Amino acid sequence: MSLGRHAKTASDLAILREDARREGKRYGFEDVLLLSGVVSTSSARKDYDDCTAKYGRYGVPIYLVVDPYAQEVALHAQPTATDYIAAHTHKYGTGKLFIPLADGRTFTLALDELPRPQPESDAR
Template sequence: MSVDAILRTEFPEGYAVLFGVDGKVIMTPQSIEHSETIKSLQYDTIVSLGRHAKTLSDVHVDFPADENSAPDLAILREDARREGKRYAFTDVLLIAEVVSTSSARKDYDDCTAKYGRYDIPVYLVVDPYAGEAVVHTEPTGTGYAATRSHRYGSGPLAIRPADGRTFTLDLDELPRPEPESR
């Protein structure tokens, strides 16, 4: 798609539009809950790990076989170094994905298998619609050997990435969808 075509295109309201280097246009629906949950994750990262901790949000991480991802949040090793313009999956200690209405299957199934296959130590699924955070640990070639669910409103959740630090997610402060008004 040319720059002129992009500038003339009206993209639907409520979608994030990403442009890949290979000419792909990726449109992802965004909700207020999705955005606010990512903001909460980022805030809790700063509180837990400090403002200079190496984290990414919606930034591509290089995986083998062109399976690159731009997770909602990634916590990296402190000694991580960019390879070119990106970090490698081997630098990632924790990935968090926030479920949106259109991404539940991808976040719960596809990403669990992918991140486990690539040995990401902790995969966190935060689901504002189910009111839960699911922590996957002990990666295997097909997913994760250990999975624990935690309900929103159950207080601080301490998650320990492989480097010994503690990331604390405040389950009392995560946003929930508002009931639809009629």
């Protein structure tokens, strides 16, 4: 995904407009309706802070942070020049989250079916 002239990004999930067109090997940020990142032990700061600021700045309408460790999903909407105005947290196991997209479609996330981290086994 291209975020302007020099910035590029690779999110874990991207939902694009149905009429999106590639720019070379990538799609432009203008075609993005939703981006999502899944937190790993090494990416928490990037997913929560860096990407939230970056995607807000580029006007990505919805950014989801899926955190299997906290067992929650943070939905960020209404982008600004530095962040998002609205942020809502939804816990795993609470049914379905219906997210209206700017093109009239609805993205449904089944919060009951999200993966949880596996407990580490004792090495003996």
